Amino acid sequence: MTFQNSNPRPAPDREEFARAAAELLDLVRHLSGPDGCPWDREQSSKTLSPYLVEEAHEIGEAIARGDRPAEREELGDLFFLVVFLAVTLEREEGTKPVDLVRGIIAKMIARHPHVFGERRDLDSQGVLRQWEEGKRREAGRESLLGTSPERLPALLKAYRAQEKAASVGFDWESVDGVLAKLREEVGEVEHAIRSGDGDRVAEEIGDLLFAAVNLARFVKRDPEAHLSAAVEKFRRRFDRVVELLRERGSSPVEAGLPELDRLWEAVKREERG
Known part of the structure; x- marks a missing residue:
């Protein structure tokens, strides 16, 4: 791979990362091979797809919580799943994992002409606009907004559509x-x-x-992250209301709305100290 105006320096841990990645690839191939795990061996790209969505959400939740240990663990799980999918795709279609890596390197270079080609001074909005133009050229699409995966959460679909419109000045x-x-x-x-x-x-x-x-x-x-946080806050407060009622030998149904409202406000004051 060649670069016209920029040549990234080799990372100091490049060889260590390469060895670890190779070990992970070997592990996944063994697990999904004849002498490996029966469950792993039965998986296909279609059956693994839901796990990919789940892992992505778990990482997002860990980031939103600021839980660094969980974030590292979930990112490791995602690494494993990505390699698992790559090995599965190799078995199904013959596409080698190394070709996937080389493909994304080529794509990222093509999507960053301001870094690897003719240099231009761009702000973040200019970079986003250039990115979307590159995606449309690659896909042969005319629509400025493009399309979104059907399984993408609706909040994220809306966010991406608005972001793309804003990148061309509609904001x-x-x-x-x-x-x-x-x-x-x-x-x-x-x-x-x-x-x-x-x-x-x-x-x-x-x-x-x-x-x-x-x-x-x-x-x-991030609307998705903040809505999730709001749901968790509601759940935590309501659970506390139920706990207070149980201490009195009552329940939400028995207490009625006025008492529930009173306890809700009390829990809010309790949280605020």
Whole structure:
């Protein structure tokens, strides 16, 4: 592989990493081979796909929690699964793992012409715009927004679509515009509910969620991670409410909404110290 204007220096741990990666490749081939594990041997790229999605989410959750030990462990699991998929693809189609590595190296060089080709001064938005242009050329697509995998979480689909639109200049000038749009969508949901039109309610709720994701994107926050954190906070507080009721020999059903609300506020105050 050659570079026109940039030549990355060899990493100091390059040989150590190469040996460890080779050991992992050997391990996976053994596990999925004739003398290996029956379960591993039965797997296909299709059966392994759900595990890839699961591992990616587990890493994301560890990062969101700031749990470094879990992050390292989950990233190791993902390394294993990626190699497992590569070995499985080799068995199914004959594509060698080394060809996958060389392919991604070539792609990354092609996607970074400002580094490896004719150098240009680009900010992060310019780099993103160049990246999307490269993807469209490679795929032969005309759409600026392209397509998203069907199994991609809806919040992430919305985020990526908005990010791509923003990369070509279709974005709000300030957060005030984003907030105004969010308030507008809340009003439209209220109006749709009063109208009694179920289809319109569904559409407006979708628009409201899309606007909320856009706010998160504009202020550079991950909506998926923060919604997950909000769910965990709700679960933690509600579990505490149930615990307090049990201490009194009661339950949520027996307590009723006014008492649940009172305890909920008490738990919030308790958490805030």
